[in-house]
Amino acid sequence: MVILGASGDLTKRKLLPAIYHLERVRRLPARFAVIGVARTPQDDEGFRAHFAASLREFAGVDAATDEVAGSLASRLSYLSGEFDDPRLYRELRERLDQIDGAEGVLFYLAIPPNVYGTVIEMLGASGLASSPDKGWRRIIVEKPFGSDLSSARELNRLAHRHFDEKQVFRIDHYLGKETVQNLLVFRFANGMFEPIWNRRYIDHVQITAAETVGVERRAGYYERAGALRDMVQNHLMQLLTLVAMEPPTSFTAESVRDRKLDALLSVQPLIEGGQGLEHVVRAQYGSGWVNGVDVPGYLEEHGVARASTTETYAALRLHLDSWRWAGVPFFLRTGKRLPKRTTEIAIQFRRPPLEIFRRVSPSPVTANLLVVNVQPDEGISVRFEAKLPGMRMQLAPVMMNFRYKAAFGGDVPEAYETLLLDAMLGDPTLFSRHDFAEASWALITPIHEAWASGRVGTIPQYEAGEWGPREAETLIGAEGRRWRTL
Numbered sequence: 176m177v178i179l180g181a182s183g184d185l186t187k188r189k190l191l192p193a194i195y196h197l198e199r200v201r202r203l204p205a206r207f208a209v210i211g212v213a214r215t216p217q218d219d220e221g222f223r224a225h226f227a228a229s230l231r232e233f234a235g236v237d238a239a240t241d242e243v244a245g246s247l248a249s250r251l252s253y254l255s256g257e258f259d260d261p262r263l264y265r266e267l268r269e270r271l272d273q274i275d276g277a278e279g280v281l282f283y284l285a286i287p288p289n290v291y292g293t294v295i296e297m298l299g300a301s302g303l304a305s306s307p308d309k310g311w312r313r314i315i316v317e318k319p320f321g322s323d324l325s326s327a328r329e330l331n332r333l334a335h336r337h338f339d340e341k342q343v344f345r346i347d348h349y350l351g352k353e354t355v356q357n358l359l360v361f362r363f364a365n366g367m368f369e370p371i372w373n374r375r376y377i378d379h380v381q382i383t384a385a386e387t388v389g390v391e392r393r394a395g396y397y398e399r400a401g402a403l404r405d406m407v408q409n410h411l412m413q414l415l416t417l418v419a420m421e422p423p424t425s426f427t428a429e430s431v432r433d434r435k436l437d438a439l440l441s442v443q444p445l446i447e448g449g450q451g452l453e454h455v456v457r458a459q460y461g462s463g464w465v466n467g468v469d470v471p472g473y474l475e476e477h478g479v480a481r482a483s484t485t486e487t488y489a490a491l492r493l494h495l496d497s498w499r500w501a502g503v504p505f506f507l508r509t510g511k512r513l514p515k516r517t518t519e520i521a522i523q524f525r526r527p528p529l530e531i532f533r534r535v536s537p538s539p540v541t542a543n544l545l546v547v548n549v550q551p552d553e554g555i556s557v558r559f560e561a562k563l564p565g566m567r568m569q570l571a572p573v574m575m576n577f578r579y580k581a582a583f584g585g586d587v588p589e590a591y592e593t594l595l596l597d598a599m600l601g602d603p604t605l606f607s608r609h610d611f612a613e614a615s616w617a618l619i620t621p622i623h624e625a626w627a628s629g630r631v632g633t634i635p636q637y638e639a640g641e642w643g644p645r646e647a648e649t650l651i652g653a654e655g656r657r658w659r660t661l
């Protein structure tokens with residue numbers, strides 16, 4: 176595995192701990208080695224010290240005494256150089272040639288998006304993208320994959336100039352989460368949910384990805400991204416398609432990805448001819464209190480322009496043109512500095528057609544609800560009505576909960592572990608295909624264009640620690656629904 180960007184945050188926080196955990200459960204190939212590449216000058220020992228620091232901080236492991244860490248460390252090496260310098264790639268090639276018996280090479284682009292193009296081009300030009308006699312070559316590209324439709328197309332075009340689509344793995348770590356994969360099992364390995372998974376029984380769907388953190392130290396990136404690019408175009412669109420897709424004919428990468436793409440293509444364009452902005456709300460957090468801490472507003476954060484219009488919150492109302500979903504709105508929301516860190520999908524069912532308990536029970540019947548909790552407490556819950564014990568006929572909603580940790584124990588693999596292993600095995604089911612990335616940008620880019628055109632008024636604010644702006648309540652309220660209280 177070649178990590179390009181080996182001195183960065185992602186490598187330290189996610190990749191090195193994931194490699195360690197994979198080795199600990201003996202899932203890595205016997206002849207596995209890592210070559211780290213970045214500009215920072217350091218030698219192999221320096222990179223090994225970086226690995227030890229990463230394990231200490233993010234895996235709670237002391238590399239000095241841990242046998243697995245020690246054995247892995249001996250297989251780490253490091254190359255420094257500029258990413259546009261052909262010499263770096265010549266040296267990389269020599270290093271790879273020295274590693275005997277490797278089945279293939281996985282290049283991981285853990286670098287800033289503006290360097291993706293250079294590295295892909297240089298890997299291609301130096302002949303590293305293919306090696307018929309020396310095993311497979313694959314490349315993992317981190318998010319964000321482009322910043323709009325034309326840049327995503329350009330990146331796909333460049334990648335396809337040097338790599339087959341089969342070699343390209345566009346990562347969306349949400350797809351590596353257990354609950355997200357379980358959604359496929361839940362829907363397509365059980366006979367009882369699919370018959371009611373449609374417009375006849377489902378009233379609407381809400382997908383929420385809430386963060387308590389602010390922009391932290393990532394203002395440089397976030398100012399150019401915003402919530403729509405950072406969360407909606409990738410993670411929330413993936414979740415939406417897993418809920419909305421038709422059953423694939425088999426559990427193969429192309430069958431699953433074809434059906435997801437169909438679902439995405441059935442989403443009605445949000446903006447057409449400049450119309451449709453009433454389906455989208457954006458906002459920025461002001462100062463406030465989150466988890467008992469007094470926090471500054473977005474415009475006061477370090478590295479944020481004082482007149483910034485970057486959205487830290489977005490809510491969307493989507494309609495899908497399909498027989499299954501016609502008339503069922505999908506509401507998506509995401510934001511920073513919200514009261515709670517949680518990601519969930521809520522399927523709100525219709526009320527029973529006849530309320531026969533209306534006269535006897537003082538409380539109205541609550542409609543059924545199915546909640547897929549993606550993080551942090553991974554699980555699935557169903558809400559249904561029950562009779563309260565006692566002489567009177569009184570109803571109350573109760574929850575039936577399945578929790579991953581309680582059912583199967585604590586060891587749920589991290590998303591990056593699952594995805595790294597899949598990429599090594601050449602299974603792209605949980606990665607975005609080129610057409611999915613473009614179709615998703617085709618929905619999102621017109622919103623950015625409309626916002627940039629200046630036809631839209633000032634950006635609304637919400638108090639840090641609140642559930643977003645009033646405009647988001649109006650967006651969902653206009654359809655006679657309410658956001659769930661989480």
Ligand SMILES: NC(=O)c1ccc[n+]([C@@H]2O[C@H](COP(=O)([O-])OP(=O)(O)OC[C@H]3O[C@@H](n4cnc5c(N)ncnc54)[C@H](OP(=O)(O)O)[C@@H]3O)[C@@H](O)[C@H]2O)c1
Nearest residue numbers: 180181182183184185213214215285286287288317318319
């Ligand atoms: N951090 C996360 O948790 C996270 C999560 C999801 C996605 N990502 C994505 O993963 C990629 C890497 O993110 P990161 O947080 O690890 O970034 P980072 O901390 O800034 O690291 C970037 C890495 O790329 C190297 N690099 C090479 N050319 C560079 C250039 N021209 N400018 C800046 N750095 C350059 C840096 O090392 P040298 O300076 O030594 O060359 C460093 O190793 C990004 O695409 C990001 O969007 C990160």
